Amino acid sequence: MAATSRVDSQGKAPSSAPMPRILSGIQPSGQLHLGNWAGAVRQWVELQETQESFIFVASYHALTTVKKPEELRHAVRQIAVDLVALGIDPARTCLYAQQDVPEVTELAWLLSCVCPMSLADKGVSFKDKTAKGFEANLGLYTYPILQAADILGPDSDIVPVGKDQIQHIEIARDLAGKFNALYGEVFKLPAWRLHPESDVLPGIDGQKMSKSYGNTIDPFQDEKPLRKRIMSIVSDSTPVDQPKDPDSDATFRIFRAVAGKADPRTIELERKYREPPAGGFGYGHAKQALFEMLLERFAAARTRRAQLMADPAEIDRILAQGAQRARVLVRATVDRARRACGLA
Numbered sequence: 001m002a003a004t005s006r007v008d009s010q011g012k013a014p015s016s017a018p019m020p021r022i023l024s025g026i027q028p029s030g031q032l033h034l035g036n037w038a039g040a041v042r043q044w045v046e047l048q049e050t051q052e053s054f055i056f057v058a059s060y061h062a063l064t065t066v067k068k069p070e071e072l073r074h075a076v077r078q079i080a081v082d083l084v085a086l087g088i089d090p091a092r093t094c095l096y097a098q099q100d101v102p103e104v105t106e107l108a109w110l111l112s113c114v115c116p117m118s119l120a121d122k123g124v125s126f127k128d129k130t131a132k133g134f135e136a137n138l139g140l141y142t143y144p145i146l147q148a149a150d151i152l153g154p155d156s157d158i159v160p161v162g163k164d165q166i167q168h169i170e171i172a173r174d175l176a177g178k179f180n181a182l183y184g185e186v187f188k189l190p191a192w193r194l195h196p197e198s199d200v201l202p203g204i205d206g207q208k209m210s211k212s213y214g215n216t217i218d219p220f221q222d223e224k225p226l227r228k229r230i231m232s233i234v235s236d237s238t239p240v241d242q243p244k245d246p247d248s249d250a251t252f253r254i255f256r257a258v259a260g261k262a263d264p265r266t267i268e269l270e271r272k273y274r275e276p277p278a279g280g281f282g283y284g285h286a287k288q289a290l291f292e293m294l295l296e297r298f299a300a301a302r303t304r305r306a307q308l309m310a311d312p313a314e315i316d317r318i319l320a321q322g323a324q325r326a327r328v329l330v331r332a333t334v335d336r337a338r339r340a341c342g343l344a
Contacts, residue, residue: 023156028075032082033216035209039162045087053093085305096322107149148172153330183340202250240280246273
């Protein structure tokens with residue numbers, strides 16, 4: 001039987017708690033963007049240096065909204081390419097496609113049988129996406145249950161997430177707890193972990209950056225359209241010679257999230273917002289600074305991505321090896337759960 005993970009009562013890992021295995025995933029529902037990087041990918045790259053790391057491309061989840069087969073196949077591959085380009089090291093991280101570990105679907109069914117409707121009704125993902133016009137299908141409604149299976153299957157201890165995903169970790173913990181209470185200690189209770197500088201990154205319209213809203217910034221976009229995209233970020237009409245509030249401006253918040261709060265460029269940019277230099281400082285200047293910083297920050301990743309795009313077999317090999325390793329762990333968990341509930 002699995003031991004309970006050492007976390008506090010809210011499911012947050014204390015700074016001194018060991019983190020032997022981390023797990024997280026990302027949907028291949030569109031081009032990877034800065035919000036993905038700031039909220040999740042950055043953590044994965046940092047943590048893989050000292051933790052046992054498992055990252056998956058959530059292809060089953062994507063079926064809730066992506067209905068074109070060729071589009072989905074392309075998106076799964078592209079997300080994997082982008083993750084490796086951004087620093088996910090297959091030698092340190094088990095990277096795999098969710099569809100190549102089908103055991104999670106059986107585990108999701110076992111968990112759904114202990115999931116009360118009241119818990120499923122709390123899922124903000126379903127409410128959020130249906131409010132935006134997405135089809136209200138059952139897959140979207142039960143999304144958190146499959147996500148719980150993704151998390152619990154490999155016996156993960158820590159799930160690095162953005163703030164908007166904390167609820168899903170709490171649901172996974174609730175389901176694990178209910179199953180354990182009924183059948184014995186089968187699952188670990190995973191903890192969530194936020195990046196120290198985690199923030200919900202705004203998109204070009206000022207709302208949360210999301211593929212669903214069409215307001216994202218792609219760090220791999222060609223320079224000319226990337227600059228045009230950045231220049232379209234919403235801003236107010238404060239004159240160039242007047243002080244501005246950096247905390248309420250999407251351009252500055254994106255800059256700070258990517259460069260870091262302590263970066264000298266961030267500190268200098270904030271000073272210019274609050275105390276415009278002679279000649280003034282407008283939002284156009286800030287957007288140009290963001291464009292230049294992004295090109296510098298992601299220069300190596302852009303080069304690595306081009307290399308991977310020219311060698312498709314490399315990504316196939318990485319995903320196959322990752323799936324083989326992940327299936328061993330998830331199969332063991334499923335077998336343990338089957339025995340506990342009488343299906344052996």
